[in-house]
Amino acid sequence: MNSIVAQERIIALRKKRSAQDLRFKYYGFIAMCLALAVLVFLLYSIFSRGFSAFQKTTILLEINYDQEVLKLTPDSTDQEIEKGKFFKVKKNALNNVFENLSKSDAKLIKKLFSTNIDKEIKNYYIDNPSVLNTTQKLWVTAHSNVDQMLKGNSRRDVPEDRRKLNDIQLSFIDQLVEEDRIQKEFNNFFFTRADSRHPEIAGIAGSFMGSLLTLFVVFILSFPIAIGASVYLEEFAPKNKLTELIEVNISNLAAVPSIVFGLLGLGVLLNVFGFPRSTPLVGGTVLALMTLPTIIIACRASLKAVPPSIKEGALAIGATKSQAVFHHVVPLALPGTLTGTIIGLAQALGETAPLIMIGMVAFIPNIPTGITEPSASLPVQIFLWVESAERGFQEKSAAAIMIILLFLFMMNALAVYLRNRFEKKW
Amino acid sequence: MVENNNTKISAKDVDVFYSEKQALNKISMDIKEKEVTALIGPSGCGKSTFLRCINRMNDLIEICKVTGSIKVDNEEIISSSTDVVSLRSKIGMVFQKPNPFPKSIFDNVAYGPSIHGLADTKSDLENIVITSLKKAGLYNEVKDRLNEPGTSLSGGQQQRLCIARAIAVNPEIILMDEPCSALDPIATAIIEELIDELRLNYTIIIVTHSMQQAARVSQKTCFFHLGELIESGETNKIFTNPDNTKTQDYITGRFG
Numbered sequence: 001m002n003s004i005v006a007q008e009r010i011i012a013l014r015k016k017r018s019a020q021d022l023r024f025k026y027y028g029f030i031a032m033c034l035a036l037a038v039l040v041f042l043l044y045s046i047f048s049r050g051f052s053a054f055q056k057t058t059i060l061l062e063i064n065y066d067q068e069v070l071k072l073t074p075d076s077t078d079q080e081i082e083k084g085k086f087f088k089v090k091k092n093a094l095n096n097v098f099e100n101l102s103k104s105d106a107k108l109i110k111k112l113f114s115t116n117i118d119k120e121i122k123n124y125y126i127d128n129p130s131v132l133n134t135t136q137k138l139w140v141t142a143h144s145n146v147d148q149m150l151k152g153n154s155r156r157d158v159p160e161d162r163r164k165l166n167d168i169q170l171s172f173i174d175q176l177v178e179e180d181r182i183q184k185e186f187n188n189f190f191f192t193r194a195d196s197r198h199p200e201i202a203g204i205a206g207s208f209m210g211s212l213l214t215l216f217v218v219f220i221l222s223f224p225i226a227i228g229a230s231v232y233l234e235e236f237a238p239k240n241k242l243t244e245l246i247e248v249n250i251s252n253l254a255a256v257p258s259i260v261f262g263l264l265g266l267g268v269l270l271n272v273f274g275f276p277r278s279t280p281l282v283g284g285t286v287l288a289l290m291t292l293p294t295i296i297i298a299c300r301a302s303l304k305a306v307p308p309s310i311k312e313g314a315l316a317i318g319a320t321k322s323q324a325v326f327h328h329v330v331p332l333a334l335p336g337t338l339t340g341t342i343i344g345l346a347q348a349l350g351e352t353a354p355l356i357m358i359g360m361v362a363f364i365p366n367i368p369t370g371i372t373e374p375s376a377s378l379p380v381q382i383f384l385w386v387e388s389a390e391r392g393f394q395e396k397s398a399a400a401i402m403i404i405l406l407f408l409f410m411m412n413a414l415a416v417y418l419r420n421r422f423e424k425k426w
Numbered sequence: 427m428v429e430n431n432n433t434k435i436s437a438k439d440v441d442v443f444y445s446e447k448q449a450l451n452k453i454s455m456d457i458k459e460k461e462v463t464a465l466i467g468p469s470g471c472g473k474s475t476f477l478r479c480i481n482r483m484n485d486l487i488e489i490c491k492v493t494g495s496i497k498v499d500n501e502e503i504i505s506s507s508t509d510v511v512s513l514r515s516k517i518g519m520v521f522q523k524p525n526p527f528p529k530s531i532f533d534n535v536a537y538g539p540s541i542h543g544l545a546d547t548k549s550d551l552e553n554i555v556i557t558s559l560k561k562a563g564l565y566n567e568v569k570d571r572l573n574e575p576g577t578s579l580s581g582g583q584q585q586r587l588c589i590a591r592a593i594a595v596n597p598e599i600i601l602m603d604e605p606c607s608a609l610d611p612i613a614t615a616i617i618e619e620l621i622d623e624l625r626l627n628y629t630i631i632i633v634t635h636s637m638q639q640a641a642r643v644s645q646k647t648c649f650f651h652l653g654e655l656i657e658s659g660e661t662n663k664i665f666t667n668p669d670n671t672k673t674q675d676y677i678t679g680r681f682g
Contacts, residue, residue: 313588318511
């Protein structure tokens with residue numbers, strides 16, 4: 001074949017080859033667009049559903065803090081105030097929402113308010129004791145049914161027997177709206193309260209705190225163990241069959257379904273060692289076991305990425321092996337190690353299945369303050385709320401997903417920041 | 427120049443194996459004190475392997491096995507009872523590619539003295555660092571920026587920093603493994619001048635690919651080929667009138 005024939009062949013095939021290039025470029029582009037579209041759809045559906053949870057509906061109530069009704073005096077002690085007849089004050093206020101209410105209507109009115117308003121009325125008095133014997137206008141929390149109706153999450157054009165609110169209640173709401181006695185305001189309960197049976201006063205503070213405490217336990221347990229194990233395996237362990245077996249099985253452990261770790265926690269931590277059930281301590285221990293292999297793999301990768309010339313340089317001037325490793329290799333690997341750990345923590349943050357096994361799926365209406373107190377965690381909270389029949393919990397679960405996504409996003413951002421900030425070039 | 431006849435390093439029947447493959451075969455040589463000995467030869471001939479036997483850096487390679495005898499100041503170093511850490515404090519090493527620690531210039535030089543406890547006070551340490559940088563001919567270039575990272579220096583400066591780092595521990599021997607192969611000609615010339623000065627106080631063994639460099643800096647030259655020591659002797663003689671035809675062929679550029 002002479003060079004002219006060769007050139008002709010090359011040109012003939014060249015078109016096909018460049019078409020191949022172009023096709024591949026478009027395939028890639030289409031794949032990326034699809035992924036992006038799904039992501040946008042997911043985020044849109046979560047955000048559009050969840051945003052309303054950041055607002056709550058409140059109704060203006062005129063409350064007469066009558067000394068006689070409350071059975072309190074200006075000199076009452078805290079204990080006496082605690083026992084004050086605030087429910088009577090509330091009852092009077094509810095009966096006077098509209099003029100000339102019949103008994104049955106008053107009952108219907110009562111159902112427009114949250115069961116929490118007793119406390120709200122009492123807390124207002126505790127904060128402002130001077131209101132005794134005066135009438136105060138107070139914005140109090142509306143019932144979730146009202147809240148959902150006004151947010152448009154429940155429909156009012158369905159037959160009355162399939163609605164939570166009947167026609168009379170709807171007319172009351174309309175009247176309140178007309179008189180500007182009903183409003184939407186920032187839902188502070190969502191961020192300051194734990195779970196509740198009543199959607200209008202349920203919040204994520206409890207499960208958020210539970211997640212934080214759990215992650216704290218995970219970090220305390222897994223970071224030192226992972227660093228120790230990976231430094232040993234990477235720098236000190238003799239290369240023999242046993243270490244090879246360990247290495248292979250670390251990768252295998254990383255692939256074990258998380259529910260198996262949950263069963264391990266149930267069988268060993270709870271039943272044998274008697275760890276307190278449903279607590280961040282046991283949850284964190286289980287999640288630490290689960291994330292350890294991932295973190296060890298990431299740590300070893302970053303130790304491996306440190307150029308051997310640095311270690312050789314240290315050894316050549318007479319550093320001992322551990323000096324070379326801990327003065328030079330480990331500090332250089334630390335940014336990568338931290339990044340790997342944070343990615344592992346992010347994985348632990350989103351994990352639900354193992355926590356269900358060790359009882360962190362329980363209904364916990366308190367905000368935990370220590371790692372040995374029963375608590376929920378964010379993903380389990382979402383799981384619980386999604387399962388609930390009450391419509392009010394749906395927006396709550398979407399909002400909780402937004403919070404957990406934000407949390408994850410911040411952790412990943414921290415990982416990227418640490419890597420860029422402390423990574424050294426050589 | 428006054429000839430001295432003190433043998434610093436004496437190797438006898440050194441064999442090195444990488445797994446089954448023999449890399450060095452019965453190497454025996456004597457290296458004199460305060461001289462520059464150049465190891466030359468084509469790639470893969472085992473000259474770097476021999477160099478790394480002297481400070482036991484081959485220990486880092488798991489599959490590497492060294493037999494035979496190397497004596498430094500009449501003390502056997504190829505034995506399991508050798509204290510490798512103190513051996514390496516006595517024998518400094520400069521690598522092919524400059525490998526300063528990603529720390530400040532000061533910390534790079536101060537690392538050796540501080541792990542060996544050579545300085546009692548901070549000012550002692552500063553003195554050692556400054557003297558070492560001066561000996562390596564780098565002090566004037568970096569005296570205003572000792573706290574800047576060593577990796578910010580140019581290649582040639584980094585290599586001199588590595589030399590300063592090695593001599594900060596007061597070694598008697600300096601091993602250089604192709605120290606100029608990653609440097610430009612000007613940086614190379616500076617390092618070669620430096621080697622010439624260091625020769626007054628240190629025994630230097632240098633592996634080099636450049637025969638001109640061997641001819642310029644060394645007093646003794648050893649020619650390796652396929653894991654064997656073909657010829658060794660005075661540099662002048664090796665380059666002008668070698669006994670062995672292989673040496674003749676190599677230095678005239680017929681192979682390698």
